[in-house]
Amino acid sequence: MSSPTTEDVAMDVPEEVADEEELGKSGHGGPRVSAAAAAAVVGAEADGDEAKRPEDQLVCCICMETWTCNGAHRICCIPCGHVYGRSCLEKWFHCCGMPNAKCPQCGEPFSLDKIMNLYAPGNIWDGCCRMQELEALLVELRVQSAESHKMVAELKADLKSVVHDSAAKRNVMETAFMNALDRIDEFVSMKEPMEKMVEQNATPTDLIGFVEQNCRKLVQRIGKHLKPIMMDD
Structure with a gap:
């Protein structure tokens, strides 16, 4: 019995997953982080790693305010990897008025159930000032x-x-x-x-x-x- 060829395996990949992979390669915009990477960034120790955090990973690009560790504006991400405050992202989704909204930065589509909460230490903002x-x-x-x-x-x-x-x-x-x-x-x-x-x-x-x-x-x-x-x- 012959093993399946590479082309056969490619044909078995669901169309939605293939589209997401294709969009992930061609998408563009601000810096992207996965859920694990974002957790690593926000969980960095304050002995020097905090000073190395990219500023745009600490600020919601929709309202230009820092996201929080909990509450309505808690940090979350979508499949493309961009990070926002959850309340802003949900408002953005409903304003688009369609089943699939597009990422404000790179334009990749996402659905409401694809918004994932990220978890960060509660003291991450100790010693930090808000933008206002x-x-x-x-x-x-x-x-x-x-x-x-x-x-x-x-x-x-x-x-x-x-x-x-x-x-x-x-x-x-x-x-x-x-x-x-x-x-x-x-x-x-x-x-x-x-x-x-x-x-x-x-x-x-x-x-x-x-x-x-x-x-x-x-x-x-x-x-x-x-x-x-x-x-x-």
Whole structure:
């Protein structure tokens, strides 16, 4: 009795299984994991294996939230190997409105009874943050960064204004100081005319009038240059 040939064995394979194998070879999409592989991934120890997990195996690709170890959104997979939260996958199946829905990632068909629950340790998410928490933290950090940049810009503008005002006041004070020195020189120069008047036997009244006239002009000139400084203060 002759043994069955390879072609005969191929003919005995059910059509559904053959279709699944063919789709498994030609399908494409995100990373796939079998139930055993997914269990190995989620059950990895936290001593370094956890840091090596692919991020897309920890997040349901339908709602973009992490799947859970139990409850409505527990981790499950379909024959093509893609992993989702069960509640999202069931909603997806019913939205398709046909006996066989297609995988959201690779497009391979699956039926409702082919959804398989995967089991993972209950403490798998210890120390992990949900995506919403990370997004909220990112938004908060961006707001703080924008406020910090605005504050730095305002402080730079204030500093520039203070430096400009200080330089302007310094110039005014230097000018006033130089003018005051000139007035002092003028006052000192009055000594010579006064000595001549004494030599010419000028009366005290003449000397007093000469001093008052020149001192009044000197005070007016000094006050004129000191007034801008007093107003700035």
